[in-house]
Amino acid sequence: MTAGTGTLQRKVAIVGAAETDALGKLPHMSRLALNAQAARKALEDAGLSFRDVDGIFSSVADPNELSEYFGIVPRYVDGTSVGGCSYIIHVRHAVAAIAAGYCSVALIVHGESGRSWIDMDRPGNPASPTGQFEAPFGASGAPTLFSIPVLRHFHQYGTTKQQMSHVPAATREWALLNPKAIMHKAGPITPEDVMASRMVCYPFNLLDCCLVADGGGALVLVGADRARDCRRKPVYVLGTGEAAAHRQVGMMRDFTMSDSSTLSGRLAFAEAGLGPADIRHLMFYDAFSFTPMMFLEDLGYCGRGESGPFVAETRKDATGRTIYKTGPGGALPMNTNGGGLSYCHTGRYGMFALLEAVYQLRGEAGARQIPGLDVSLVHGPGRHFAAAGTLILANR
Secondary structure, three states: OOOOOOOOOOOEEEEEEEEOOOOEOOOOOOHHHHHHHHHHHHHHHHOOOHHHOOEEEEOOOOHHHHHHHHOOOOOEEEOOOOOOOHHHHHHHHHHHHHHHOOOOEEEEEEEEEOOOOOOOOOOOOOOOHHHHHOHHHOOOOHHHHHHHHHHHHHHHHOOOHHHHOHHHHHHHHHHOOOOOOOOOOOOOOOHHHHHHOOEEEOOEEHHHEOOOOEEEEEEEEEEHHHHOOOOOOOEEEEEEEEEEOOOOHHHOOOOOOOHHHHHHHHHHHHHHOOOHHHOOOEEEOOOEOOHHHHHHHHOOOOOOOOHHHHHOOEEEOOOOOEEEOOOOOOOOOEOOOOHHHHHOOOOOOHHHHHHHHHHHHOOOOHHHOOOOOOEEEEEEEEOOOOEEEEEEEEOO
């Protein structure tokens, strides 16, 4: 562990965190309604109200819509929208804005009708670069676009579907401990179950793919001095990083690694003065089973090409139950809420990874709580490994 380089370390804290009352299929709630419910609950969690908010950070719904819907006039807005990691990047921007005095209470909010598609814009502009140069060749949906780096990794390093199938199996074990997870009551799955589920787009079977759901979440951030007066135990921001490398998946410099993730992670570790060995709780965006595997390599938790054997490492406990390396009882707890694969995925999952890190650091994760946890890392991509955001949080 080394001294952090960031002057903003521990200057800002998350004091409110909440998701919507329900997650899953919610056709009675619009995109804006999901945002509003999540925002209200997070503010109540912090002991604040909409009247206190003077900074709005959002994606899917832009700050103009939300200020109108919430009935407030914020003096700072940020609509950064680079995909699912936007909310991780919003935390970084909120820290800077609060430290600069541009706002004092930052509300980061997400709501998305990803399943019911109520009040949502239709994607897929045929005049866009993707519409012109990728979609005509069959690369138009998330499973087809995310599969390209996976196949290169298989080819270059010998990574296998059987190894990859351990990720959803381990993640489901966490969902079984989380009453909020959509797949909480669905029962455990094995790597063999993953490989036997129907094919979606090679190499992804159905259980390799994230859920498609409606839902939302929100965070409230204030300066460290003010945090002591809020209702909940503060969770401090230690290190942050962000980067953007390309727009289309076909433009990746190297299909086996994400340049944006590598840079974003390096920035966050340097700012926090920590390294991979110092952080034993990971919230890695898992749009598909391979996604967190790439991040394990990009952020230094294993070597290049080694994520397959890394995630496939298991042992048996005294009762004969399989313990996955990243699952409950494993050496490196990852995606402890059940992840996008078994907890919830609305289309932009980054907010939910943030929420779980906060719950864990506040000691509010129930049966899935990691004992003695004091530091957590959240990382995710924007679009198809194009952008990235990294956040290191601590509870002291």
